[in-house]
Amino acid sequence: MQNKLHNRPQEEQEEITLGKTKDVAVGVPAITSSIQHMLKYMKPGEALKASLKINQKKGFDCPGCAWPDPDDDRSSVGEYCENGIKAIAEERTSKKITADFFTKHSVQEMSEWDDFTIGKKGRLTEPMYLPKGATNYEKISWDHAFKKLGDKLKNLASPNEAIFYTSGRTSNEAAFLYQLFVREYGTNNLPDCSNMCHESSGVGLSGTVGIGKGSVTLQDLHEAEVIMVMGQNPGTNHPRMLNALEKCKENGGKIIAVNPLPEAGLMKYVNPQSPLKILKGGVALSDIFLQVRANGDVALLKSLLKLLYDAEQKNPGTVFDLDFIKNKTAGYDALIENIKDVNALDLAIDAGVPFEKVEEAAQLLIENKKIIICWAMGITQHENGVANVQEIVNLLLVKGSIGKPGAGTCPVRGHSNVQGDRTMGIWESPPQSLLDKIESTFGFTPPQEHGYHVVDAIKAMHEGKGKVFFAMGGNFLSATPDTDYTAEALQKCEMTVHVSTKLNRSHLIHGQEALIFPCLGRMDDDVQESGEQFVTVENSMGVVHSSQGIFKPCADTLLSEPKIVAELAKATLGENSKIDWDNMVANYDNIRNAIESTIPGFENYNERVRQPAGFYLPNGSRTGNFTTSNNKANFTINEVPENKLQDKQLYMITNRSHDQYNTTVYGMADRYRGIKNGRRVVLINPQDLKELGLKHKQNVHIRSHYNGEERLAKNFTLISYPIARKTVGTYFPETNVLVPINQMAKRSHTPASKGIVISLEAAV
Ligand SMILES: Nc1nc2c(c(=O)[nH]1)N[C@H]1C(S)=C(S)[C@@H](COP(=O)(O)OP(=O)(O)OC[C@H]3O[C@@H](n4cnc5c(=O)[nH]c(N)nc54)[C@H](O)[C@@H]3O)O[C@H]1N2
Ligand SMILES: Nc1nc2c(c(=O)[nH]1)N[C@H]1C(S)=C(S)[C@@H](COP(=O)(O)OP(=O)(O)OC[C@H]3O[C@@H](n4cnc5c(=O)[nH]c(N)nc54)[C@H](O)[C@@H]3O)O[C@H]1N2
Ligand SMILES: [Mo]
Helix, strand or coil, X not given: CCCCCCCCCCCCXXXXXXXXXXXXXXHHHHHHHHHHHHHHHCCHHHHHHHHHHECCCCCXXXXXXXXXXXXXXXXXXXXXXXXXXXXXXXHCCCCEECHHHHHHCCHHHHHCCCHHHHHCCCEXXXXXXXXXXXXXXXXXXXXXXXXXXXXXXXXXXXXXXXXXXXXXXXXXXXXXXXXXXXXXXXXXXXXXXXXXXXXXXHHHHHHHHCCXXXXXXXXXXXXXXXXXXXXXXXXXXXXXXXXXXXXXXHCCCEEEEECCCCCHHHHEEECCCCHHHHHHCCEECCCEEECCCCCCHHHHHHHHHHHHHHHHHHCCCXXXXXXXXXXXXXXXXXXHHHHCCCCHHHHHHHHCCCHHHHHHHHHHHHHXXXXXXXXXXXXXXXXXXXXXXXXXXXXXXXCCCCCCCCCEXXXXXXXXXXXXXXXXXXXXXXXXXXXXXXXHHHCCCCCCCCCXXXXXXXXXXXXXXXXXXXXXXXXXXXXXXXXXXXXXXXXXXXXXXXXXXXXXXXXXXXXXXEEEEEECCCCECEEECCEEECEEEECCCCEEEEECCCECCCCCCCEXXXXXXXXXXXXXXXXXXXXXXXXXXXXHHHHHHHHHHHCCCCCCHHHHCCXXXXXXXXXXXXXXXXXXXXXXXXXXXXXXXXCXXXXXXXXXXXXXXXXXECCEECCCEEHHHCXXXXXXXXXXXXXXXXHCCCCCCCEEEEEEEECCEEEEEEEEEEEECCCCCCEEEEXXXXXXXXCCCCCECCCCCCECCCCEEEEEEECC
């Protein structure tokens, strides 16, 4: 029998309970929820210590999101949020999984548990090995484990038959060492979670403003006159961002939210660190809510641009920043040629937003100059994800709203070090400059041919071209699209290996042989030959800072990620390696020195990262120095995507609930949206429900449609919800089975997880 792939038996419908949908985020319920959560899973003394050290200058970096910490005035009671606390409790759980656990439970048995149950089993503590044909993982020594994998890698016909994935929690030190090993071994097969996340931002920004990262600092957000928050749910996924939005409002700024869902955090907010505000009941955050349909953003942005253009025509020089356009940009004439005859009203209708609302938003953009646009997965995870980002840039460029205080681009990153991992060279398509620098610094020639991104990696495994899959963190099976297809791909591998803190489904849907390498987490003390080590990470705004563990690891068998890489490198490359791996790991300062010699912007790394708040990496777009091929910021022309819906079809967006971290399910309560007890739900507009002849709380199957292919996911409960028309909301990863492997963003190859065409059928 095949192992169960999804996180719940599909045969039954869940008993969903509905509470009131909240329009206020954070406040007292968030504080109680986070305290309860910590005390449920952690030792009380540790819970207190963790909450005092989180995101402090000499503390550890929260393993949750990549939102930056204030440069100066940090809260003395901890820079944290409810969901950061849950991430901590998840990592620092008092439960452990030892080798006995795997003797007791076969892989088959575990694969029938749901994701919530799997995640709650505790921290992995011992290296484990699943031999070919075996039913249970067995204990293996670290030495044997490294030898097994090293021998396997040595004996592949080509290094390109191995694939090395990274999730975004890996520190700069581990990531740098890892890519160095992989490239010395001989491949650029370094797919990472970024491929499924902000890759569209990286691609869209690099070509237009010269750097694939955002341009703003926290201070800029406080100073902005207008902040647009597009395709992002900060109340859940970046709760500390709400502090910044609140400060912006206190300084007189206005907020525009662009989302198919009226997300609680965008509507109203109560600062948990301000008792007075808790009493007063909070601040209404968004001044204008543009309830766009799924993937209506290009149409909406073009409609706004046209309204700005019309206003500029009426009063030349008052709306657009003509000096900036003339001196700093290229492609303006072509842009104007493209938009001058479009119809703003038709575009607003296409976007699903009432035209008066678009006009209201345009007015704010016309009147102000310091504009910031923030965005996340609602923008990037579309076939036209790159076009979405480029249209955002167009809007900022006509206003001259980049490269000056209070203005610019703000792609809000996900994993706490996903940005740093990319800076360190975790990249399947590395720039030539990186490869050349590796060669001159370390004396070996890295492979020049680009490697597989996530989708190509899955296909390569499926076709038998990828034989060994190694994952530095993450939960590849559940995070990737097309779960059944990906499962087959992993099961075709000769060997799958996971460096992990917690058990997850990717350990249970495995290759012919499988290994689990248990590792230290962010909060664990990391002691190497020279003594206690700290690591460094880069946040969403390009600040590099240190992170130091504060707890004794739950088992002395755990190794740090850098140590695992070094041991694997020795077992694979042996005497042939040009790198002294033991020396690197003995003192992480040595790794940082190697980073300094290889990656631009890390001068005096060891010294500067010891400054309490770390340092900013250079960023041309922040200062108006656009390092594109023509040294200008480039306008681009992006066509409005055609509407693909046929009769009775809807667009499906796959979102996070308030009670999960990506594939880790913390619990079953999506508190702000008022949905409890289950996750197999479809949020649908009441009008669509009526037109389709379906009913609130009805049990349905979801069918996705892509180029004549169909995929089915069974037994979901319909929930009548104030979501945009023609758009339905479901949770990731339950509906990843419906995301077609080939449906991805042009140029960035990001799976289109927010643009799936589906139909609903009554379950009988
Ligand atoms: N607690 C917690 N924190 C997290 C995570 C987590 O799972 N839990 N995940 C981390 C990671 S890796 C990431 S990448 C970030 C993710 O952060 P988000 O991007 O906020 O996460 P999603 O839940 O995917 O939310 C996407 C938002 O976009 C909206 N949306 C969907 N489609 C469209 C569209 O077509 N247009 C527009 N304008 N909006 C749309 C959705 O309604 C939703 O509000 O959060 C990070 N932080
Ligand atoms: N349909 C749909 N699919 C999506 C998305 C979506 O919005 N919709 N979002 C996409 C996005 S934005 C992302 S970033 C990906 C996320 O993809 P991944 O990063 O692969 O998934 P996570 O669920 O974050 O990984 C969780 C696992 O990481 C391990 N882990 C946690 N901390 C550490 C650590 O410190 N070290 C190591 N070695 N392991 C650790 C634990 O074992 C845990 O089970 O999913 C993508 N998939
Ligand atoms: Mo992400």
